[in-house]
Amino acid sequence: MHVLGTNWCKLRCTKETLGEMKGRRRDGRACRWRVRGRRAEKNDIQALEGRLLRKGLAALFGADVKVLPDGSRLFQFTSQEEEERESKTGNLDTWIHFVGVGGTGLSALARIAHNQGHIVTGSDREESPNTKALRKEGMEINVGHSALHLMRRCEDDAKKTALPTTLVMSSAVPSNNVEVVAAEVLGIQIFKRSEWLSRITDSQNLVAVAGTHGKTTTSAMIAVALRESGTDVTAVIGSGVQQFPRGQGAVLGSSNCFVLEADEYDGAFLGLKPLISVITNVEWDHVDLFPTEASTRTTFRAFAAKTVKGGVLVLCGDDAGSKSLKDVFGEDAQRRDTYLKAEHAVVTYGLGVENDWQATALTPNPEGGTDFVVVHNAVPVARVNLPQPGLHNVLNALASVCVCSILGACEATAGDTQCKAQNLASFADVHEQELRMAASKAAFALSSFKGIKRRFEQIGRIPNVVTVFDDYAHHPTEVRATLQAARQRFDKQPIWVVFQPHTYTRLVAMMDDFAPAFSAADRVIVTDVYSARELEDGERTARALADAIVGPPVSYMSSLGQVVERLAWELPAEQKAQGVDSNSVEDIILIAMGAGDIYKLGPELIKKISIDGAV
Template sequence: MLQISKYKRANWLGKLTEHYNLIAVSGTHGKSTTASMLAYVLKSMGDDLTAVVGAQVPQFGGGNIMSGSGRNFVLEADEYDCCFLGLLPYIAVVTNVDWEHVDIFPDEEAVKAIFRRFLKQIRVGGHLILCGDRQCSAGACSLLDDREESTVADHSSGKLSTLNSDKCSDGYRITTFGISRTNEWHALSIRPNSQGGSDFVLCHRGYPVANITLQIPGVHNVLNSLAVIATVMALVSDGRQSYESINCVKIHLNNFVGVSRRFELIGTVCGCHIYDDYAHHPTEVRAVLQAARQRFPLKALLVVFQPHTYSRLAALKSDFATAFSDADQVLVTEIYAARETNVWNVSGKDLATSIIGPPSEYIPSLGDVVDKLAHQISLEPDRETVVFTLGAGDITTVGSKLFHELQGRLQK
């Protein structure tokens, strides 16, 4: 009889990556974008790496895998079900730490505890790249255990100083990134650009070193790009860091177009622009709508949100209630159950009635949402309107159905 070995995902990923220089990109939010951005930049710089991320990436040829024969392996490392504890990374990236998988972790302290265990998996002589902004991620900052970090800049030469990150008791180096000047890599003067993304001044240890341009919008993507920059520079931290290295990275960052279901344009009909995004946690909803408002400051912003899992809505309803403040109108559908049954006795209506700020309405059926929006938008076809569908379930079907319905009504 044929014997087939069975592995849980954590063990399988560990075996798959054990002979590589593993760069494990973790964090509650931003893993897919940061991992794919990092893989794209490294590949464009000539690294014949392998990469596996948890989303479709247009610049990977439309899939989620990049196959190479080099030593580096970029992997999106998920904390769900403690999956990333099977990995032994050479470089671990932590974008942020938040309470997300409420069906797995009872509270944020439990999430922090599992991330601390993950950091103990970093190989001796390895590197931790971590968001050091308390405002952006107090949870990630807590992993530093109040270690002091140097913020002294070396202005004496035309080259960037080699990263002299603190070495912790577990034998790996630590590099922080963020908006604050207390981070080794940080951003100044963040502003929208003509591409619909963001421009900022990149600083290293307080010293401005480059002007960065991104096609993808939002402060959260500025942070993602800083994680990429810090990781790339850690990989070449052998004294050869120079302005030429940074200039190479900045060119490829500018060419990165993003990940599927992350601020993804579905289509435009007359004055209506339809986007789809995977945001299903209050932090993610808030971030994508802030980015939308940045890109479309004067347009009406209509949001359709499908809550994902009963447990998440029950635990985070008060956070969701304040996450839609940048919208002009919110439609909430019934909850996408995924793997759960409704033992919490919660519904999308509970969220719709609790949202603070924009007018909100509970419309359980996705089909009824399409009908309502198509009728509403058709009454003022030339009005500049932006529609965002948000969620991790089958809400992704709404944008394309609305687009085709509006085409039929408005382009006769």
């Protein structure tokens, strides 16, 4: 869609509207439409209106003006005007525009592009921590969607309008988004997030970490461990990593190794070609896309099969869904005595002795985490002192040691041309000494792993009243895992949970699994459903969950503001009731849990208690 001047009108186009943008003039000649809207530059409006008055609408355009729902007007270009327009516009080769940039996945890709030297702009429907952070890092980020965001003046020619070369859209952005529609008409290249990931990782040694749960932490651990071990990897993680620059979710490295959190939503990971594919677990989720658990497994099987020749498929052998994928490359790839000559290798990790990589001798440590020994093919190779609590984090760390050991051994012995191994895993097995050294380096790096944002992340503390944590858990399995981790670290302290369900479809489909998932908590507050991409009244559903939860006392509060007001006086009052000496009272552990905007609760609650002077 074409405009005059430095500003665009705000387009709200349906598919039917798009169909009208290319047509024919009354004289039968092909034509295009140009747009002028309420926000067009004043001088351009005056110039255009002057031309209309002088020449007359019908004589100039040969057709009536078409008015869009928001008041924008479409005019046809004459062939002369079309030539004039093309001489005044051009693509800016280094400009990439991201639509839906506030999401964790797309914000990380925007950072990579920005760090590579591209001009990066973006937009999202609402402000978020990611949009604010990107703006602080020097990117132009807009709230709301408008075709205005796809145009700027050329720096070397003020009379010429520049357009992005590329538009990258989140999988959550609909195809009739105004910026996507405008890009289609203007001939700007459009990539879905999955397509863009495939494009930027195609020439890299890709480590892709997938799974229903744990993929964010595992991919972050792998990236941190490799970087600490001397491999300058590029990484795109779906959450902020404390040990990345500015705690962001992406880092640009100088090596050809790329660590990626691979998302199954909308089949986003199916365009990848991993050298090492990791699948932490496979369980039914995203019920709006996967109607059954079988359909989920089918999608993960397709991802596993994308592992390139010579690559390795790493599976959690303790998880039934992940383990069911062992046969994806046939029998020879599964057995150590036969995968030496196979094009792929499949290795497993877990707590069970049947796994190729095993975590054993688990012991709680003073940091509230877990110490354990890594065993590879029945031989101890490293000891990990993990600061993070929870059995799920032991498995995440074990997968990381496995991947880093294989990569490290292969890198250290890259000049060995005598080895006849056909895949990375068998090559690493042959070079046992280098593998053990790489495992030790990874284990040492994980002993100082600082965690990632929104994964049992401590937000703040009011001494002797409350310590607030933020956690992304939004699936019954994740809720149980987070509460197990909390109990490991805070065995004798009361644990309260504020849970914000994420999407109606997930909650309705998994209601029976959610009901017992909170049994390790001492109190639960349920808020309204965070609808995300869905449109439905969720109050009845959230109330139903509050009624269904078994074990701890449960209450329902519709809004986060309501929760903050209630807890701001109840938490101090609860602690004062415990004894005369308030300094001897241990904090209540409060976990704000969910994948929506529940992250806002912790900071607001700490601020409210402090301002009210309740302590």
